[in-house]
Amino acid sequence: xxxxxxxxxxxxxxxxxxxxxxxxxxxxxxxxxxxxxxxxxxxxxxxxxxxxxxxxxxxxxxxxxxxxxxxxxxxxxxxxxxxxxxxxxxxxxxxxxxxxxxxxxxxxxxxxxxxxxxxxxxxxxxxxxxxxxxxxxxxxxxxxxxxxxxxxxxxxxxxxxxxxxxxxxxxxxxxxxxxxxxxxxxxxxxxxxxxxxxxxxxxxxxxxxxxxxxxxxxxxxxxxxxxxxxxxxxxxxxxxxxxxxxxxxxxxxxxxxxxxxxxxxxxxxxxxxxxxxxxxxxxxxxxxxxxxxxxxxxxxxxxxxxxxxxxxxx
Numbered sequence: 407x408x409x410x411x412x413x414x415x416x417x418x419x420x421x422x423x424x425x426x427x428x429x430x431x432x433x434x435x436x437x438x439x440x441x442x443x444x445x446x447x448x449x450x451x452x453x454x455x456x457x458x459x460x461x462x463x464x465x466x467x468x469x470x471x472x473x474x475x476x477x478x479x480x481x482x483x484x485x486x487x488x489x490x491x492x493x494x495x496x497x498x499x500x501x502x503x504x505x506x507x508x509x510x511x512x513x514x515x516x517x518x519x520x521x522x523x524x525x526x527x528x529x530x531x532x533x534x535x536x537x538x539x540x541x542x543x544x545x546x547x548x549x550x551x552x553x554x555x556x557x558x559x560x561x562x563x564x565x566x567x568x569x570x571x572x573x574x575x576x577x578x579x580x581x582x583x584x585x586x587x588x589x590x591x592x593x594x595x596x597x598x599x600x601x602x603x604x605x606x607x608x609x610x611x612x613x614x615x616x617x618x619x620x621x622x623x624x625x626x627x628x629x630x631x632x633x634x635x636x637x638x639x640x641x642x643x644x645x646x647x648x649x650x651x652x653x654x655x656x657x658x659x660x661x662x663x664x665x666x667x668x669x670x671x672x673x674x675x676x677x678x679x680x681x682x683x684x685x686x687x688x689x690x691x692x693x694x695x696x697x698x699x700x701x702x703x704x705x706x707x708x709x710x711x712x713x714x715x716x717x718x719x720x
Contacts, residue, residue, distance in 0.1 A: 414707045416497060447634045454627045458697050461623045462488050468616040469508065472527040475604045476515035486709040487511035492699060493706030504528075507706070510713040519601045526579055526602065530610075530617040532656060533572045538621060539653025540565035542646045549646075550679045565653075577610055624698060625649070631693050635686035637677070647676045669695060 463485060470484040479487075491507030498504075509520040543565050547558045580603040629644050637644070651673050658668050670688045677687045 411711075414493075414710045418704075418707060450630050450634055454630050454693075454697060457623055457627050458701065461620055461627070461698060462492075462702060464616055464620040464623065468530070468613055468620070469524065469527055471609075471616070472523050472605075472613055473512070473515065473520065476520055476523065476601070477512050479512070483511055486712060489702050489706035490709040490712070491706070492702045493704075493710060496699075496703050507710075511709075513714055516598075518598050522598060522601050526576075527613060529572075529576055529579075530613045531620065533569075533576050533614065534617045534621045535652050535656045536565075536569040536572050538649050539656070540569040542649030543653065545646045546650050546676070550676075576614070577607055621652075624694075625652070627698065628690065628694050631690035632687065635689045635693075636683050637681055637686050637690065639680060643680060647680065651676050 463481075466481060466485040466488045469488060470479055470481055473479060473484070487508040490511065491504040494503035494507035495501035496503075505521045505524050508524055509515070509517050512520055540562075544562055547553070547561065551558060553561075580599075625645060625648050628648050629641065632639070632644060639647075651669075654672050654676075655669060658672075669691045673687050673691045674684045678684060681687065
């Protein structure tokens with residue numbers, strides 16, 4: 407209980423420091439208050455809040471699906487695991503604490519095997535981000551960029567190669583078992599990689615489609631927030647810029663503590679080509695961060711106390 411309490415207090419402190427002390431929250435409150443006084447905007451803002459639960463519910467269902475070969479869990483427990491994972495990820499590099507925050511909700515499954523499958527499940531989201539981002543980058547470079555044609559073609563070729571490679575790796579992660587069997591590693595280490603062979607391509611496609619659905623949801627949230635804060639763009643233009651922003655964000659190694667600054671900088675870089683209202687872009691980015699990460703992290707603090715550090719034997 408002492409360890410759980412320490413984790414909860416640390417998460418609460420980090421969230422407080424990030425939102426209250428380090429960020430210029432006053433500017434956001436001013437902008438948000440001005441926008442939300444419009445009754446139409448308020449209703450749309452409530453929709454974004456509702457979509458936060460849709461977003462993480464899809465993620466919970468996706469994780470539940472990938473865990474079923476190790477341990478069958480309820481949707482509610484999966485959702486609790488997702489929220490506590492967000493909490494732990496708040497103060498770990500590149501959100502690696504998210505894995506621990508999830509697998510400690512499992513009672514019987516091997517922690518290492520569960521972590522490896524969680525990595526695969528998270529990788530499905532990265533695959534979607536890379537593929538959609540690569541397609542959007544082609545549109546962005548052709549419409550908004552002024553770089554030389556040879557450089558544009560090189561970037562497009564690189565993005566297409568990386569996204570295709572990621573997709574092929576996702577469906578063939580089991581080859582890692584064969585690779586590591588050739589290395590002089592303890593047999594127990596090699597046996598963990600067998601988990602990548604548990605799933606058929608059909609099951610992996612289901613996970614990938616859920617990742618795509620989740621991508622559509624949180625991209626839609628961003629689009630609505632941009633509109634609330636005065637960024638008037640067509641849906642296609644906004645989604646192109648959002649997809650490119652997410653693509654660049656996906657390759658930045660960050661702490662969740664510093665991610666907000668990176669998000670704002672990346673978003674303003676791309677949206678500067680279509681709007682002068684960069685404060686609106688920053689406010690939309692900050693709002694999305696508060697709704698999709700800070701709020702769930704606060705909720706997850708309660709579920710940290712449900713951690714099961716000791717495995718129960720099957």
